Amino acid sequence: xxxxxxxxxxxxxxxxxxxxxxxxxxxxxxxxxxxxxxxxxxxxxxxxxxxxxxxxxxxxxxxxxxxxxxxxxxxxxxxxxxxxxxxxxxxxxxxxxxxxxxxxxxxxxxxxxxxxxxxxxxxxxxxxxxxxxxxxxxxxxxxxxxxxxxxxxxxxxxxxxxxxxxxxxxxxxxxxxxxxxxxxxxxxxxxxxxxxxxxxxxxxxxxxxxxxxxxxxxxxxxxxxxxxxxxxxxxxxxxxxxxxxxxxxxxxxxxxxxxxxxxxxxxxxxxxxxxxxxxxxxxxxxxxxxxxxxxxxxxxxxxxxxxxxxxxxxxxxxxxxxxxxxxxxxxxxxxxxxxxxxxxxxxxxxxxxxxxxxxxxxxxxxxxxxxxxxxxxxxxxxxxxxxxxxxxxxxxxxxxxxxxxxxxxxxxxxxxxxxxxxxxxxxxxxxxxxxx
Amino acid sequence: xxxxxxxxxxxxxxxxxxxxxxxxxxxxxxxxxxxxxxxxxxxxxxxxxxxxxxxxxxxxxxxxxxxxxxxxxxxxxxxxxxxxxxxxxxxxxxxxxxxxxxx
Numbered sequence: 147x148x149x150x151x152x153x154x155x156x157x158x159x160x161x162x163x164x165x166x167x168x169x170x171x172x173x174x175x176x177x178x179x180x181x182x183x184x185x186x187x188x189x190x191x192x193x194x195x196x197x198x199x200x201x202x203x204x205x206x207x208x209x210x211x212x213x214x215x216x217x218x219x220x221x222x223x224x225x226x227x228x229x230x231x232x233x234x235x236x237x238x239x240x241x242x243x244x245x246x247x248x249x250x251x252x253x254x255x256x257x258x259x260x261x262x263x264x265x266x267x268x269x270x271x272x273x274x275x276x277x278x279x280x281x282x283x284x285x286x287x288x289x290x291x292x293x294x295x296x297x298x299x300x301x302x303x304x305x306x307x308x309x310x311x312x313x314x315x316x317x318x319x320x321x322x323x324x325x326x327x328x329x330x331x332x333x334x335x336x337x338x339x340x341x342x343x344x345x346x347x348x349x350x351x352x353x354x355x356x357x358x359x360x361x362x363x364x365x366x367x368x369x370x371x372x373x374x375x376x377x378x379x380x381x382x383x384x385x386x387x388x389x390x391x392x393x394x395x396x397x398x399x400x401x402x403x404x405x406x407x408x409x410x411x412x413x414x415x416x417x418x419x420x421x422x423x424x425x426x427x428x429x430x431x432x433x434x435x436x437x438x439x440x441x442x443x444x445x446x447x448x449x450x451x452x453x454x455x456x457x458x459x460x461x462x463x464x465x466x467x468x469x470x471x472x473x474x475x476x477x478x479x480x481x482x483x484x485x486x487x488x489x490x491x492x493x494x495x496x497x498x499x500x501x502x503x504x505x506x507x508x509x510x511x512x513x514x515x516x517x518x519x520x521x522x523x524x525x526x527x528x529x530x531x532x533x534x535x536x537x538x539x540x541x542x543x544x545x546x547x548x549x550x551x552x553x554x555x556x557x558x559x560x561x562x563x564x565x566x567x568x569x570x571x572x573x574x575x576x577x578x579x580x581x582x
Numbered sequence: 583x584x585x586x587x588x589x590x591x592x593x594x595x596x597x598x599x600x601x602x603x604x605x606x607x608x609x610x611x612x613x614x615x616x617x618x619x620x621x622x623x624x625x626x627x628x629x630x631x632x633x634x635x636x637x638x639x640x641x642x643x644x645x646x647x648x649x650x651x652x653x654x655x656x657x658x659x660x661x662x663x664x665x666x667x668x669x670x671x672x673x674x675x676x677x678x679x680x681x682x683x684x685x
Contacts, residue, residue, distance in 0.1 A: 418586065525639070
């Protein structure tokens with residue numbers, strides 16, 4: 147079971163209470179609903195929309211769909227990106243009668259070999275139409291909010307020399323470099339607190355994230371936290387990046403763009419890899435180093451060789467915090483066991499009891515934003531997925547658009563920070579030439 | 583749980599679904615997206631695109647570099663519509679004679 151580590155230096159403040167599935171839970175204002183939930187033993191939050199398989203936390207960074215909940219009357223919010231507020235009411239969704247005991251879970255067994263919704267009742271078009279109607283009733287995510295939004299906030303406009311997207315090690319370093327060279331710089335980061343993978347890696351950790359965030363702000367960068375780049379519109383006023391934050395939308399105009407969006411934690415392909423209790427290794431690292439929460443007492447790390455050094459660092463940190471840790475190669479993982487949470491990993495050499503499985507895959511470059519700006523990407527599995535193609539200076543194939551860090555292929559936090567600083571200086575130099 | 587290897591958790595797309603899809607002749611990433619629904623859930627492919635594309639390369643014996651990503655469209659993350667309602671672009675749309683004609 148997950149538990150809070152006494153004496154950890156996570157920023158906690160005064161304890162508050164939030165309600166999760168009608169139970170009062172102790173939480174802290176600086177942490178996410180998801181962190182409070184897992185620390186208090188919450189397991190299943192929702193059901194998947196087709197097979198009604200149990201769904202819950204996986205990535206802890208707002209990029210999967212595992213922790214969607216209804217929060218104080220608003221559906222489909224990511225529990226890991228919502229800060230705890232006193233009196234918050236969290237409900238699971240998409241299950242009957244509850245996420246933990248969902249009768250519709252029978253679908254998973256009825257269609258144990260899978261379901262092709264194009265041919266549900268093969269051979270009869272009438273039955274097919276009927277079956278599809280039933281399926282539509284069962285599917286869908288959440289229910290409408292309790293009430294309509296009443297405030298429609300003004301849109302804020304920013305016009306800058308440089309816009310950096312992503313506040314992890316690469317983005318913080320790049321933004322600090324362009325600002326120190328005198329370029330007006332804005333940085334947008336989608337997390338509750340900037341720092342990206344610095345907050346997930348025991349070799350860096352929360353303090354490194356806080357220090358670099360403060361340094362970047364001190365260099366004169368406007369840092370927008372909890373702000374997500376949601377789209378680039380090239381035809382709109384010469385190109386505008388739309389950024390959503392909790393209380394307003396920003397329209398950003400920039401001469402140069404630096405994508406430092408890093409990579410997404412991914413799952414690995416092994417049977418029943420979506421069982422609750424299977425978390426991204428980075429999520430397990432984030433809980434430990436950023437939140438002071440040990441995710442489990444017996445942890446299995448399922449890993450691929452490309453990230454063996456990261457897995458070793460995580461294993462060492464978990465052991466130091468008091469957990470037993472086993473490391474298993476992906477090829478050896480043959481299944482998972484457990485009811486509402488994992489109880490064991492099946493491997494080629496037998497069953498390994500555990501209460502948490504950490505999946506260490508190669509983070510997938512977060513390249514969909516750069517793709518909207520016309521940057522060339524290439525599928526490169528050892529780099530994690532579709533990496534943005536850059537030259538030695540960090541230039542992408544699109545004019546005025548640069549990229550650094552893991553979005554250009556997985557390199558890890560230390561190398562990403564160096565790359566970011568270098569690319570930031572290159573952008574400053576390149577725009578100096580334009581000034582002349 | 584029934585031994586499924588899940589590639590896309592938003593839409594419950596399994597490795598077996600992908601193999602079935604490829605066996606029916608849908609081998610282009612956009613076709614696979616439309617046939618299986620992978621990448622069309624709340625995460626919009628953040629977790630599954632790289633995994634599905636890499637498996638597709640193996641299943642169809644193509645070089646990974648030959649497989650393009652599916653088209654990326656806004657919004658890149660779940661966005662409350664109230665944030666967009668006051669966008670100045672919306673006013674301009676209302677002044678557009680074309681939009682008046684059609685209303």
